[in-house]
Amino acid sequence: MNGFSEFLELHPLFSWLYELLKSTGLQDPWLRVTHYSILGSMMFGVLSLIALFLVWWERKIAAHIQQRFGPMRHGWHGWYQTIMDAIKLLQKEDVKIALRDKPVFFWAPIVCFVAAFCVYVVMPFGEGLIVADLNIGILYVLAITTWTVISLLMAGWGSNNKYALLGGMRSAAQIVSYEVPMAVSILTPILFVGSLSMNDIVLSQTGPIYNWFVFRLPFGPIAFLTFIIAGTAEANRTPFDIPEAEQELVSGYNVEYSGMKFAMFFLAEFVNMFTIAAVAVTVFFGGWNGFQFLPSWLWFLGKTLLIVLLLMLFRWTYPRLRVDQLMMFAWKFLVPVTFVNLIIAGLFKHLGWYW
Amino acid sequence: MGVIKDLKNLIAGLGITGKHLGTHAITVQYPEQRDKIPERSRGIVVLLSDKETGELNCTACQLCMRACPTGAIVVEFERDENKRKVLTNFTLDNTICCFCGLCEESCNFSALKLAQKYEFSTIGKEELVWDMHKLQEVGRDVPYEDKRKKKKAAPKKPTPKPTEKKPEEEKKPQQTKEEVEAQAEKKAKPVDKPVDKMEPKPEPEKEKPATEDNQPGEKPKAGEEPTEQTGGKTEQAGDDSKDDTKKEGSD
Amino acid sequence: MALRTEEFVVNMGPHHPSTHGVCRLVLTLDGERVKKVEPVIGYLHRSIEKICENRTYPQCIPMFDRIEYVTSMSCNQVFAMAAERLAEIEVPERAEYLRVIMLELNRIASHLLFYGVTAMDIGAYTPFLYGLRERELIIDLFEMTCGQRLTYNYIRIGGVSHDIPPEFVPKCREAMRIIGQKMADYEGLLNENPIWLARTKDIGILRAEDAIAWGVSGPVLRASGVKHDLRKDDPYSIYDRFDFEIPVQKNGDTFDRYIQRLDEIRESIKIVNQALNGLEGVEDDKIKAKVSPNFKPPAGEAYARIENSRGELGTYLISDGTKKPLRVKTRGGSYNQLQALPLMCHDVLVADLVAIFATLDVIMPEVDR
Numbered sequence: 001m002n003g004f005s006e007f008l009e010l011h012p013l014f015s016w017l018y019e020l021l022k023s024t025g026l027q028d029p030w031l032r033v034t035h036y037s038i039l040g041s042m043m044f045g046v047l048s049l050i051a052l053f054l055v056w057w058e059r060k061i062a063a064h065i066q067q068r069f070g071p072m073r074h075g076w077h078g079w080y081q082t083i084m085d086a087i088k089l090l091q092k093e094d095v096k097i098a099l100r101d102k103p104v105f106f107w108a109p110i111v112c113f114v115a116a117f118c119v120y121v122v123m124p125f126g127e128g129l130i131v132a133d134l135n136i137g138i139l140y141v142l143a144i145t146t147w148t149v150i151s152l153l154m155a156g157w158g159s160n161n162k163y164a165l166l167g168g169m170r171s172a173a174q175i176v177s178y179e180v181p182m183a184v185s186i187l188t189p190i191l192f193v194g195s196l197s198m199n200d201i202v203l204s205q206t207g208p209i210y211n212w213f214v215f216r217l218p219f220g221p222i223a224f225l226t227f228i229i230a231g232t233a234e235a236n237r238t239p240f241d242i243p244e245a246e247q248e249l250v251s252g253y254n255v256e257y258s259g260m261k262f263a264m265f266f267l268a269e270f271v272n273m274f275t276i277a278a279v280a281v282t283v284f285f286g287g288w289n290g291f292q293f294l295p296s297w298l299w300f301l302g303k304t305l306l307i308v309l310l311l312m313l314f315r316w317t318y319p320r321l322r323v324d325q326l327m328m329f330a331w332k333f334l335v336p337v338t339f340v341n342l343i344i345a346g347l348f349k350h351l352g353w354y355w
Numbered sequence: 356m357g358v359i360k361d362l363k364n365l366i367a368g369l370g371i372t373g374k375h376l377g378t379h380a381i382t383v384q385y386p387e388q389r390d391k392i393p394e395r396s397r398g399i400v401v402l403l404s405d406k407e408t409g410e411l412n413c414t415a416c417q418l419c420m421r422a423c424p425t426g427a428i429v430v431e432f433e434r435d436e437n438k439r440k441v442l443t444n445f446t447l448d449n450t451i452c453c454f455c456g457l458c459e460e461s462c463n464f465s466a467l468k469l470a471q472k473y474e475f476s477t478i479g480k481e482e483l484v485w486d487m488h489k490l491q492e493v494g495r496d497v498p499y500e501d502k503r504k505k506k507k508a509a510p511k512k513p514t515p516k517p518t519e520k521k522p523e524e525e526k527k528p529q530q531t532k533e534e535v536e537a538q539a540e541k542k543a544k545p546v547d548k549p550v551d552k553m554e555p556k557p558e559p560e561k562e563k564p565a566t567e568d569n570q571p572g573e574k575p576k577a578g579e580e581p582t583e584q585t586g587g588k589t590e591q592a593g594d595d596s597k598d599d600t601k602k603e604g605s606d
Numbered sequence: 607m608a609l610r611t612e613e614f615v616v617n618m619g620p621h622h623p624s625t626h627g628v629c630r631l632v633l634t635l636d637g638e639r640v641k642k643v644e645p646v647i648g649y650l651h652r653s654i655e656k657i658c659e660n661r662t663y664p665q666c667i668p669m670f671d672r673i674e675y676v677t678s679m680s681c682n683q684v685f686a687m688a689a690e691r692l693a694e695i696e697v698p699e700r701a702e703y704l705r706v707i708m709l710e711l712n713r714i715a716s717h718l719l720f721y722g723v724t725a726m727d728i729g730a731y732t733p734f735l736y737g738l739r740e741r742e743l744i745i746d747l748f749e750m751t752c753g754q755r756l757t758y759n760y761i762r763i764g765g766v767s768h769d770i771p772p773e774f775v776p777k778c779r780e781a782m783r784i785i786g787q788k789m790a791d792y793e794g795l796l797n798e799n800p801i802w803l804a805r806t807k808d809i810g811i812l813r814a815e816d817a818i819a820w821g822v823s824g825p826v827l828r829a830s831g832v833k834h835d836l837r838k839d840d841p842y843s844i845y846d847r848f849d850f851e852i853p854v855q856k857n858g859d860t861f862d863r864y865i866q867r868l869d870e871i872r873e874s875i876k877i878v879n880q881a882l883n884g885l886e887g888v889e890d891d892k893i894k895a896k897v898s899p900n901f902k903p904p905a906g907e908a909y910a911r912i913e914n915s916r917g918e919l920g921t922y923l924i925s926d927g928t929k930k931p932l933r934v935k936t937r938g939g940s941y942n943q944l945q946a947l948p949l950m951c952h953d954v955l956v957a958d959l960v961a962i963f964a965t966l967d968v969i970m971p972e973v974d975r
Contacts (some may be wrong), residue, residue, distance in 0.1 A: 395749075395753035
C-alpha cells in the first residue's frame, strides 16, 4: 500500500525534469527560466482543466440541489459540456461597444485571468509539488488575489456602462474590505508556524490529524470560519456576489463583455474559488498531509474539492447581502472578531498552551 | 448568543439544500422522455377526418370561424348546384391562434379538435399558416369521439328526401377523394425518407386541377408549400417547442 | 478639497431581470442610494379593454386570461361574474364549488411563484425552483381539468367549461398535502436566515394609512395591518360557506409582505380542502347554466370584484343589449401597488428597491392591460 501511494507521487517528475534540462547543457539563468516556464505551463494547463471541471461540477451540484439534471448531453452526465461551451464562446463575436475605453476594456479580462492563475506559483499541490517555494509565500498569495479588484474596476470603467461601473465600484469596496479579515485570520496560524512559506505551513501540520490548525482549539475553528467567509467575499460568490448581482446590476462589471473575454472572467472566477479553497486547505487543513494510502496531491485535491463543495452549497442556499450590510459585516464584525482571535492565539502561544 | 443562533439557522439552511442534493431529479429529459399529457390538453388545432371514408368532417358551417376570438380560422366554401356548402379551404393561422378551445366547443360535427400535439415550431412565420390539407394530415391519427354520427343518423330516419341527399354525398367524395389520395401519397413520403424539398414538387400539379378551380390566386400555393416541408418535421424532429406552447408568457 | 459628487440617472428596465416583465424604473441615484424612483409603464399595453369591445362576451374570456396570466382563473371569474350580473344568471352549485377550488388553487400557485421570484430577486436561487416545483402540481391539475397550463379559459359565463375528471379530487388532496409539507422547507430556507432577515426586515415600510390612501389592496394591504379581504368583506361566489382566517401582519415591511403570502397559502389550502368536501355533497351534475352561444345580456351595467392574489380585481361592463360589450374596464391590484412604489423607496439602496419591487408582486400585463 505504501509503495503504491509513493509510486503515485509526482514530485520525482519535477526533479527528473530539472535533470533533463541540466543534461542539455543549459546554464543557470536560462536553465531556471526554462524550468519554471515549463512548470508554469503545466500548472496553467492543470488549472484550466480544474476550472472547466469546476464549472461543470457547480452546474451539476446546483441542478441536483434543485432536483434537476443539469447538463446531460455531452458524454456521461455531460462531462465535457464546459469544453463545448468554451468552444462556443471562442466562436462568438467579440462585441465591442463604441464608447469603451479601449485599452482598459481590452486589458481587464487579461489582468483578471492572469492574476487568478499567478497565485498557484506558490501553492503546494503535494509533497514537493510546488513551482517556487517563496519564503513570503502566503503574503504573495494575499497580494496577488487583490489584483482581481484592479481588473474588475478596469472592466467597470472601460465598459462605459452605469451598471458595470456600479459593479466595479462595489467589487473594489468589497475586496479591499475583506482583505483585512482574511489576512488577519491567516495570520493566526502563521503565528504558530513562524514562517510565511507555504511549504513550511504545511510541514508544521504533519503528524496526527489534530495537528491541523482548524482543530487547534479555541482559535483554530474561528480563524477558519472567518477566513472562509472573507474568502467567499474575495471570490465574489453568493452571498457576497454583489459586484455581479444579477437581479440588481444585471451582470455587474462583465455586462458588456462577450465571447472569450467573458469566458476569461468566468473561468477566473472559478479559479479564484479554487484558490480560496486551496489556501484554506493549506493553512487550516494540513495541506497535502493525509493518511498513507493515497498520494499527497490526491489528499490536497480531495480536501480542496470538499471546501469548494461547501462554497457551492453556500451559493445555492443563501440570499445575497446588501452592499452596506456587507461592509458593515466586514468592518464591524469580522475585523474585530479576527483581531480578538489573533490576540487570543498570541496569548496561547505565549503561555505555550498549544500542541 | 445571537451569533450562535444565526450560525445555527445558516447551517439549517445548508441542511435543507444538502438534503435535496441526494434526491432524484423530478424533471424529464425532454426530447427523449416526455411527460404524459392529459387527455384534455389543448395543443394545436387539427381537422378530423371520418374514420371510415377518410374525408373531412367539416361541413363549412363557419361556426368555429365566428367563435374564434382572434380570427385565426378562415373557412372558405362554395355552393354546389344544390346550394349545399362545400368546403374549399380551411386556413388556420397558428401565429395568432390563442389555443382557447372555443372553436372545438362551437363545432357540432366533430370537425376539429385541439389535439395533444405541441411540436410545430418552424423556421419561418409563413410556414405556420396551415391549410386544410396540412390540418387534415396532422389530425389523422388523433382519436376523437364522433358527435356527428348521432346527428347524421337522426335525420336519416325519416328519409323523405333521398334525392336531395344523394348528389351531395356523391359530390363530396368526388371532390375530396382526390385530395385524400394525394395526401396519402404525400404523407407516405416524408415518413419513409427524410424531408426532401425537391421530390414532392410534381405532386401539387396533380392536385392543382382540383383546387385551382375553386381558388384561383395565391392561397393554395402559399398553403401547399409548408405542407410538404413541415410534414416530416412535426413527426420526427424534436424541436423545443414545448416551452413555446405550454408555458407561454411566463417570465 | 471636497469631492464633487453628482447624482446620476439609471434606467432600470424595460429589459431588466428583476422588473418582472417590462416595467421601466427611472432611478436617480446618489452612489448606490436611490433618491427618486419613477415607474414608467405602458410597454406591455395591448389594449385588451378595447379589443374586448369588438368581441362577443364568450370571446372576451380568452382575452381576460391574458390580463393577468399568473392567475388567469380569477380574471375569468371576474369577467364571468360581471356578465352574470348583467344577465342575472344563476350559477349551478357544483360550478360554484369548482370555481372556488380553481380560484384558490390558482392563488396558491401565484403565491408559490411569488415565493420563488422574491427569493430569486434577493439572491437565493434555489427557492425559485422549489416554489415552481410545487406550483407544477397545481398547474398539472389545471391542465388535467381544462387542458391548458397558463391561460385557462375555464370559468365561463354561467358556470365552468368542463367538469373535473374523476382522478382530480385525490390528486388535488395529495397536492395540498405535499404543499403543506413543503412549507416547512420554504420557511427553513428563508424565514430564520439571518441574511434574509437583514435584507427584508424594516425595508420599504408601507404604513396602513398610506396603503389605504394609495388604493393598495390584497396581500400588500393586509401586510400593512389592514384586515381587508373581499372574500370576507364582500363575499362573492360561495366564499361565505367556508371557514378560514384572514392573516394580517403588523409592520408592512418587505418581510411582512413575504410572510403574508406564505400565511395565505395555508388558508387557501384550508379552503380547497373544505371545498373538495363540499363538492362531494353536491348531487346536481350541472356545471353550466343555460347560456345561449349568442349571449346577449340586456342593456345595463355591472361591476364585479374579487380578491385576487394581487389585490382587488374588478371588471366594469356596460352592455347596450348587443352581443358585444359597449365598454369593458378592468381594475387590477398591481397598478395601485406600483403607484405606491416611490413612496416606499425613499432613500433606500438599489438592492432594497429590487426587494421591495419583488414583494409588491407586480405583474406588468395587469398594470398596462
